[in-house]
Amino acid sequence: MQLDFSSDLSNVVKIIDTLKHKKGALLPILHQIQREIGYIPLKTIDTIAKKLQQTPAEIHGVISFYHQFRTSQPGEHKIQICRAEACQSRGSRELEQHAKEHLDIEYRGTTADKKFSLDSVYCLGNCATGPNVRINDELYGRVSNEKFERLVSTFKTQVKGR
Numbered sequence: 001m002q003l004d005f006s007s008d009l010s011n012v013v014k015i016i017d018t019l020k021h022k023k024g025a026l027l028p029i030l031h032q033i034q035r036e037i038g039y040i041p042l043k044t045i046d047t048i049a050k051k052l053q054q055t056p057a058e059i060h061g062v063i064s065f066y067h068q069f070r071t072s073q074p075g076e077h078k079i080q081i082c083r084a085e086a087c088q089s090r091g092s093r094e095l096e097q098h099a100k101e102h103l104d105i106e107y108r109g110t111t112a113d114k115k116f117s118l119d120s121v122y123c124l125g126n127c128a129t130g131p132n133v134r135i136n137d138e139l140y141g142r143v144s145n146e147k148f149e150r151l152v153s154t155f156k157t158q159v160k161g162r
């Protein structure tokens with residue numbers, strides 16, 4: 001479930017206060033915020049830093065180190081391209097370049113129409129059929145540039161809620 005992230009930080013404060021006493025609290029806190037809100041809003045970083053007695057730069061550093069964290073709202077459809085070795089050997093590097101150009105965004109970005117966000121992932125457990133792409137919860141194998149465009153086109157025309 002994704003909560004509505006209004007201008008107040010009460011959801012985030014509650015998450016931090018619940019988890020801050022755990023050892024290595026930052027990662028569980030970031031995961032929980034992303035689970036509940038869908039991303040880690042930049043304006044929450046100062047609050048996280050203050051409550052954990054760290055600097056905002058340290059929090060930023062951790063967020064940018066882990067590819068699964070994002071600081072912008074994800075699109076309606078979440079596209080993930082596998083960058084792990086087996087998929088790389090089957091052409092995922094070329095595919096990710098094509099995907100970025102086709103969607104006109106970089107990794108961790110969201111298209112202007114908010115339809116798609118693009119992220120990398122490291123192994124989807126389907127190595128024999130790379131390059132692999134996951135869109136929302138569906139896995140697609142042997143994704144060529146053309147197949148990627150077809151998939152995007154299909155999701156673009158999908159009516160919301162179906």
Ligand code: FES
Pocket residue numbers: 082083084085086087088122123124125126127128130132
């Ligand atoms: S390396 Fe891509 S699915 Fe395993």
